[in-house]
Amino acid sequence: MVHSMTAFARVERAGTQGTLIWELRSVNHRYLEPHLRLPDAFRDLEGAVREALRQGISRGKVECTLRFTEENAGKSLQVDQERARQVVEAAESVASLIKNPAPLNPLAVLSWPGVLVADAADPQALNQEALALFEDALAELKNGRNREGAELARLINERLDSMSHEVATLRTLVPQMLAAQRQKILDRFNDMKAELDPQRLEQEMVLLAQKSDVAEELDRLSTHVTEVRRVLKSGGAAGRRLDFLMQELNREANTLGSKAFDPRSTQSAVNLKVLIEQMREQVQNIE
Numbered sequence: 001m002v003h004s005m006t007a008f009a010r011v012e013r014a015g016t017q018g019t020l021i022w023e024l025r026s027v028n029h030r031y032l033e034p035h036l037r038l039p040d041a042f043r044d045l046e047g048a049v050r051e052a053l054r055q056g057i058s059r060g061k062v063e064c065t066l067r068f069t070e071e072n073a074g075k076s077l078q079v080d081q082e083r084a085r086q087v088v089e090a091a092e093s094v095a096s097l098i099k100n101p102a103p104l105n106p107l108a109v110l111s112w113p114g115v116l117v118a119d120a121a122d123p124q125a126l127n128q129e130a131l132a133l134f135e136d137a138l139a140e141l142k143n144g145r146n147r148e149g150a151e152l153a154r155l156i157n158e159r160l161d162s163m164s165h166e167v168a169t170l171r172t173l174v175p176q177m178l179a180a181q182r183q184k185i186l187d188r189f190n191d192m193k194a195e196l197d198p199q200r201l202e203q204e205m206v207l208l209a210q211k212s213d214v215a216e217e218l219d220r221l222s223t224h225v226t227e228v229r230r231v232l233k234s235g236g237a238a239g240r241r242l243d244f245l246m247q248e249l250n251r252e253a254n255t256l257g258s259k260a261f262d263p264r265s266t267q268s269a270v271n272l273k274v275l276i277e278q279m280r281e282q283v284q285n286i287e
Contacts, residue, residue, distance in 0.1 A: 001235040002153050002242075003287040005029065005060035007144030011137040013129070018070040020130050022137040026145065028285045029061035037065040040113065041123065048131055056138050057145075058237040059287045064137075066130060078117050079110070087112045145287065152282050153232045159275045160225050163249075166275070167221050170256075170268045174214065177262040214265070217256045221272070224249050228279075239286040246280040 005028040012021045034053050036046055045066075053062060087109050095101040110116045228245050231238045253276055257269035 001146060002149045002232055002238050003142070003145045003235075004148035004152055004285050005145065005239070005287050006148060006285050007141050009137045009140035009144060011133055011140060013133050015129060017126055017129075018068055020133050021067040021069075022130075022134055023063075023065045023067075024137050024141045025063040026057070026060045026141060029059060032057060032059055033061045035061070035063045037063070039066060039068050042066055042068065042127060042130055045127055045131055045134075049134055052131075052134065052138060056142060057287070059239060060145075062141075064134070066134075068126075068130075080115055080117055083112075083114045084109055087115060149286065152286055156232060156279050156282055157229065159279045160228060163221065163225055163272060163275050166268055166271055167218050167225075170214070170265060171218055173262075173264055173268075177265060214256055214259050217252045217259070220252045221249065221256075224252065237287050239283060242283045242286060243280070246276060246283055249276045250280075 005026055007024075007026045009024040010022070012019065014020075032054065034050055036049060038045060038049075049064060053064070088104065091104050091109070095104070224245055228242065228249075231241050231245070250273065253269055253272040256272065257266065260266040260269055
């Protein structure tokens, strides 16, 4: 199964120390690019979170946001004296640079992060709880990527079916188009009432057949379609491989168009390029 790089996950858990909320957003990206937004009290989790992402996801830009609402009911407030002293000293140092500074407001000191605290919580236990909840969020994100990946694979397989039909139809049309081109040449000579050298006609038809021989391109298109199906079925981190195959398919479709000598073959080449472009857009979202 292939996986999409686009998904969203949100998990929430209320505990004795407060409520933890993880939100994970994932979009397509060439490599794995994590962006973490953690409260100051949870900065120690950054390494573990990055490693969990690396183990679980190969590609994608992933935004991980942690919110924590502390449960203060029944807790008495305390002042971190050392933290408050540092804040006051820093404020007085800045005030010395200002002419007639405003008096220092004690409430402003208390509002500084880390100065006013509730009864001591267990930071280690809280970090462990947040990390366990992150694992749940990551599992939900991966499930979402799997579901969307299955849908992307279905859409791509539909286009592959259309391509196979287009290639098979063109194979049957090539002899008919050559015969029609031969008759067109005969008709022109008849209209001009000119004598046609049969040997020269055969030489021209041989040259036309050589220039318009698309058997190799059709074979390669069929081979690439088979390979895309195999990669989709194998699953895993298949996005880069699929992107390369889309380039190869497009190359063969371009060559097919350059050899077209009949409106039907020209239209077939256009149809193939449209299908390939539709698949390429879907492949950009596959991990």
